[in-house]
Amino acid sequence: MRFNKVLDDIKIYEAGKPIELVVREYGIASEDVVKLASNENPIGTSPAVAKAIVANANKAHLYPDDSMFELKNGLAQKYGVRDENIIIGAGSDQVLEFISRAVLDENSSVLMSAVTFAMYEIYAKQMGAKIIRTASYEHKYDEFMEAYRMHKPRIIYLCTPNNPTGDATSREDVLKLIDVVDKETLIVVDGAYMEYAAAKDEKYAITPNDLLGFENVIYLGTFSKAYGLGGMRVGYGIAQPELIHELYKMRPPFNISTLSLAAAIEACKDDDFVADSIALHQEQIKRYETFAEEQGFDYIESYTNFITYLFDENMDSTEISDALLKRGVIIRNLASYGMNAVRITIGTEKQNDVFFKHFLEVTA
Amino acid sequence: MRFNKVLDDIKIYEAGKPIELVVREYGIASEDVVKLASNENPIGTSPAVAKAIVANANKAHLYPDDSMFELKNGLAQKYGVRDENIIIGAGSDQVLEFISRAVLDENSSVLMSAVTFAMYEIYAKQMGAKIIRTASYEHKYDEFMEAYRMHKPRIIYLCTPNNPTGDATSREDVLKLIDVVDKETLIVVDGAYMEYAAAKDEKYAITPNDLLGFENVIYLGTFSKAYGLGGMRVGYGIAQPELIHELYKMRPPFNISTLSLAAAIEACKDDDFVADSIALHQEQIKRYETFAEEQGFDYIESYTNFITYLFDENMDSTEISDALLKRGVIIRNLASYGMNAVRITIGTEKQNDVFFKHFLEVTA
Numbered sequence: 001m002r003f004n005k006v007l008d009d010i011k012i013y014e015a016g017k018p019i020e021l022v023v024r025e026y027g028i029a030s031e032d033v034v035k036l037a038s039n040e041n042p043i044g045t046s047p048a049v050a051k052a053i054v055a056n057a058n059k060a061h062l063y064p065d066d067s068m069f070e071l072k073n074g075l076a077q078k079y080g081v082r083d084e085n086i087i088i089g090a091g092s093d094q095v096l097e098f099i100s101r102a103v104l105d106e107n108s109s110v111l112m113s114a115v116t117f118a119m120y121e122i123y124a125k126q127m128g129a130k131i132i133r134t135a136s137y138e139h140k141y142d143e144f145m146e147a148y149r150m151h152k153p154r155i156i157y158l159c160t161p162n163n164p165t166g167d168a169t170s171r172e173d174v175l176k177l178i179d180v181v182d183k184e185t186l187i188v189v190d191g192a193y194m195e196y197a198a199a200k201d202e203k204y205a206i207t208p209n210d211l212l213g214f215e216n217v218i219y220l221g222t223f224s225k226a227y228g229l230g231g232m233r234v235g236y237g238i239a240q241p242e243l244i245h246e247l248y249k250m251r252p253p254f255n256i257s258t259l260s261l262a263a264a265i266e267a268c269k270d271d272d273f274v275a276d277s278i279a280l281h282q283e284q285i286k287r288y289e290t291f292a293e294e295q296g297f298d299y300i301e302s303y304t305n306f307i308t309y310l311f312d313e314n315m316d317s318t319e320i321s322d323a324l325l326k327r328g329v330i331i332r333n334l335a336s337y338g339m340n341a342v343r344i345t346i347g348t349e350k351q352n353d354v355f356f357k358h359f360l361e362v363t364a
Numbered sequence: 365m366r367f368n369k370v371l372d373d374i375k376i377y378e379a380g381k382p383i384e385l386v387v388r389e390y391g392i393a394s395e396d397v398v399k400l401a402s403n404e405n406p407i408g409t410s411p412a413v414a415k416a417i418v419a420n421a422n423k424a425h426l427y428p429d430d431s432m433f434e435l436k437n438g439l440a441q442k443y444g445v446r447d448e449n450i451i452i453g454a455g456s457d458q459v460l461e462f463i464s465r466a467v468l469d470e471n472s473s474v475l476m477s478a479v480t481f482a483m484y485e486i487y488a489k490q491m492g493a494k495i496i497r498t499a500s501y502e503h504k505y506d507e508f509m510e511a512y513r514m515h516k517p518r519i520i521y522l523c524t525p526n527n528p529t530g531d532a533t534s535r536e537d538v539l540k541l542i543d544v545v546d547k548e549t550l551i552v553v554d555g556a557y558m559e560y561a562a563a564k565d566e567k568y569a570i571t572p573n574d575l576l577g578f579e580n581v582i583y584l585g586t587f588s589k590a591y592g593l594g595g596m597r598v599g600y601g602i603a604q605p606e607l608i609h610e611l612y613k614m615r616p617p618f619n620i621s622t623l624s625l626a627a628a629i630e631a632c633k634d635d636d637f638v639a640d641s642i643a644l645h646q647e648q649i650k651r652y653e654t655f656a657e658e659q660g661f662d663y664i665e666s667y668t669n670f671i672t673y674l675f676d677e678n679m680d681s682t683e684i685s686d687a688l689l690k691r692g693v694i695i696r697n698l699a700s701y702g703m704n705a706v707r708i709t710i711g712t713e714k715q716n717d718v719f720f721k722h723f724l725e726v727t728a
Contacts, residue, residue, distance in 0.1 A: 001580050002548055003466050003610045010613040015430035024433070038427050045424040053421040053623065060409040060417060060627055061592040063402050066379035069388070090454060093616055101490065102367050119616070126465065126614060184366055216365050228425040231622030246367045249374040250490060252457055252483070258595030259417065259623050263424055 006106070006128040013122055017330055028328040034354045036345040037330040039163070039193075039306050041228035043280060043348070046273040049229065052266035053259055064258040071261060074268035075236060079208045084241040087248060088264075090255050092192055092220040092235030097123050098250040099218065099237075103154050103186055104129040111153040113139050115165055115337045117190065120157045129154070137162065137339075139169040144177055148185070156181065159190040160206065161197045164334055164343045166302035168197045168204040178214055186243075187217045192235070195226035197303035199278045204303055208238035215240050225305055226274045227267040232256075234264040281305050285346045291356055295363075306345045308334065315363065317342050323362035329355055370470070370492040377486055381694055392692040398718045400709040401694040403527070403557075403670050405592035407644060407712070410637040413593065416630035417623055428622040435625060438632035439600060443572045448605040451612060452628075454619050456556055456584040456599030461487050462614040463582065463601075467518050467550055468493040475517040477503050479529055479701045481554065484521045493518070501526065501703075503533040508541055512549070520545065523554040524570065525561045528698060528707045530666035532561045532568040542578055550607075551581045556599070559590035561667035563642045568667055572602035579604050589669055590638045591631040596620075598628040645669050649710045655720055659727075670709045672698065679727065681706050687726035693719055 019033045045053075072083045089095035096119055104110065106128035112120050115137035124131055132151050134143035139158055148156065158177070161168035178187055189211060198205035208219040222235035234256050237247065256264070267273070288307045292299045298310040311317055317340050321333035332343040344355065383397045409417075436447045453459035460483055468474065470492035476484050479501035488495055496515050498507035503522055512520065522541070525532035542551055553575060562569035572583040586599035598620055601611065620628070631637070652671045656663045662674040675681055681704050685697035696707040708719065 001467075001550060001607060001610075004469060007466060007610055007613050012609075012612045012615075013617050015427070015617040018427065018429040018431075020429045020433065021431065035426075040427065041425045043425075045422045049424055050421040053424060054418050057414040057417040057421070058409045060413055060594075060596050061405045061407075062399075062595045063379070063382065063404065064595055065382040065384045067382075067385065069384065090616075090621075091618065093618075097616060102371060103365075105368060186365060231424050231426045231428055233618060233621045243365060245376070246365075246371055248376045249371050251376075252454075252461060253377050253379040254455065254457075254597060257454075257597045257621055257624050260621050 006126060010125050022328060022330060026326055033328040034351045035330040036347050036355060037332045039225060039345045040230045041277055042351060043228060043277050046228055046267060046270050048270050049263050049266045052262045056259055056262040059258055062258055063254050064261045066253050071265050074265055078268060081208055081238055085238050085244060087237045087244050088256060089235045090233040091224060092222040093119050095220055095235060095237040098247040099188060100124055100127050101250045102246050108154040109151050110155040111147050112157040113137050116159045117163050137165045138167050141173055141177060148181060153185060156185055156187045161193045161303035166300045166304045166306060166308050168303035170203050171206050174206055178217055183216045190220045192222045193225055193304035195274060196278060196305050200303055218243060223264050223267050226277050229263055229267055232260040232263045234260050281346050284349060284352055287352055306343050308341050308343050311340045320362060324358055327358045329358045370490060374489050386692055386694060390690055397692040398715045399694040400711050400719060401696045403589060403709045404594045405641055406715060407641050410592055410631060410634050412634050413627050413630045416626045420623055420626040423622050426622055427618050428625040430617050435629050438629055442632060445572055445602055449602050449608060451601045451608050452620060453599045454597040455588060456586040457483050459584055459599060459601040462611040463552060464488055464491050465614045466610050472518040473515050474519040475511050476521040477501050480523045481527050501529045502531050505537055505541060512545060517549060519550045519552060521552050525557045525667035530664045530668045530670060530672050532667035534567050535570045538570055542581055547580045554584045556586045557589055557668035559638060560669050564667055582607060587628050587631050590641050593627055593631055596624040596627045598624050645710050648716055651716055670707050672705050672707050675704045684726060688722055691722045693722045
């Protein structure tokens with residue numbers, strides 16, 4: 001069997017360790033595992049969403065409404081846009097995949113910051129495109145402009161707030177960049193964690209409507225984080241209808257499940273849940289900042305639902321992550337991103353207590 | 365904005381009309397709509413599966429176990445294969461997408477029968493590949509061999525039993541074809557409806573193990589039909605590990621939802637539900653055969669959970685389908701496949717009563 005050449009350069013993505021794996025590998029009871037690795041919502045599933053799932057549990061045999069009429073309506077109202085501006089993906093990941101497949105080829109390149117969401121690179125490589133990264137993990141205007149002028153990438157990824165680092169780019173800087181980039185380059189503003197940034201500082205709030213005037217810009221959002229639907233795989237892209245129409249050509253029918261659709265329709269109305277999620281987060285993240293200061297290491301100021309701890313040569317992110325894992329505390333080691341750092345999802349008060357306790361013990 | 369050239373040739377797929385749309389467009393109460401258009405399981409969702417969904421409804425915020433350890437284990441046991449032979453897709457559709465993206469390019473072609481599953485063509489077009497079809501909707505050995513020798517396609521699709529026609533290809537014919545095709549051509553045996561064919565006539569039963577000896581053959585199966593999980597989007601491919609490994613490079617992480625995973629794990633154990641589904645089907649399909657004979661039109665002998673009625677020039681499949689739709693009876697018109705024919709999913713006794721009644725009225 002012969003496969004396409006691009007496959008030679010692709011490594012298979014390994015997702016973060018699920019609770020089930022830690023249970024299987026280390027024999028820890030699942031209720032004792034604290035997973036702060038995947039930026040899941042620590043409050044859990046919204047009761048209204050869980051109710052919608054239960055109410056639809058006997059519809060698993062029925063295909064979903066592939067027009068996603070009701071969900072698009074909900075999003076259109078939330079953002080003050082129209083149905084035709086919206087495409088739904090199995091997570092905003094899948095919208096990234098549609099984008100990559102619609103515009104990239106083996107002669108193209110994509111531009112992103114030094115450390116950012118891993119799927120940008122993976123989908124670009126699947127299309128054989130070249131990856132260009134700026135020197136900094138922050139989205140620095142001058143670095144982006146220099147790389148843009150040199151490489152004329154087909155796509156520029158602006159992940160704000162940025163994952164896995166937690167920093168954000170201001171609305172002003174994003175608009176400044178959009179303004180000077182020509183229309184042949186697609187600019188993707190990935191706002192997966194935008195709800196947290198917008199709640200923290202209005203200067204970092206970017207809405208789809210800020211961007212809809214530009215034919216070459218798409219905003220991505222997700223129900224996975226502030227809305228608490230990580231497991232349901234529902235995200236969206238919002239852009240001008242012509243761009244959405246082209247992306248639709250890469251969308252498989254029924255790309256989210258009947259229950260994911262029902263859950264997202266309900267989540268979309270559930271502003272109280274989002275407010276509660278953000279309130280808990282804002283209260284608990286302070287503990288992580290204080291903890292780092294007390295322990296004498298650095299962190300990146302976070303505009304997301306996680307925090308990134310930066311270690312010096314006296315601490316090793318791999319050793320610390322591995323030691324925590326054996327105790328049932330799962331965090332994300334950033335060594336594979338070239339950083340001696342760990343990313344920790346801000347959990348519930350109790351989960352965070354467990355994290356601090358074990359962290360102190362393994363670093364003692 | 366500039367998009368890849370292949371998009372010029374792609375039309376956006378329109379899925380079958382969901383019940384919600386008929387409710388919205390024709391003002392028919394949703395409980396009065398009879399949908400026999402999408403080959404959904406008429407028994408509904410298995411109670412064991414619904415129970416698993418309810419039990420997991422509060423886990424919507426948690427990403428699934430991306431290794432899909434337990435589901436692969438279940439499938440491995442069912443089919444007597446190993447974990448490493450299996451890849452899970454969001455429906456077997458998604459495995460088709462992985463396959464297309466792993467082996468096709470703009471200089472390649474794919475071979476399929478005249479009338480077969482629409483997604484083969486759609487995914488091939490997304491890669492810019494050429495579509496070659498045999499003259500017959502049945503998978504005729506001589507037609508396939510002639511086209512194979514002439515075009516040397518990268519993929520041959522054998523949909524057995526075939527959708528949307530309902531006919532099947534014998535195990536003997538499938539193995540005969542596999543035997544003469546060289547190893548550079550991938551042969552996809554799509555068994556989405558295999559449970560129905562295997563129950564009807566052992567000669568048409570093909571298992572993954574019949575095919576695992578061939579490095580260039582993959583078997584596709586789904587939970588959407590006999591297992592009653594159409595809305596959950598879970599299917600699988602089974603092949604030699606080297607082939608599975610390459611397809612994995614095109615798989616996005618978390619490609620099925622937490623609840624889809626829980627539902628499929630449960631469905632995999634639920635042999636009684638499959639047996640009940642097939643028993644109802646075998647009893648009810650006889651009524652459709654008798655009805656056609658009484659009404660004086662032809663049908664294709666079916667090895668699936670649907671039946672295809674073939675009309676002569678006195679009957680028009682589009683008129684009949686449209687008239688039924690306005691009465692809340694949704695079936696699949698095959699005019700877009702170049703056939704004056706309709707495909708009807710075999711429903712429950714009561715749904716079938718409704719179909720026969722309205723069919724008689726609209727054709728009177």
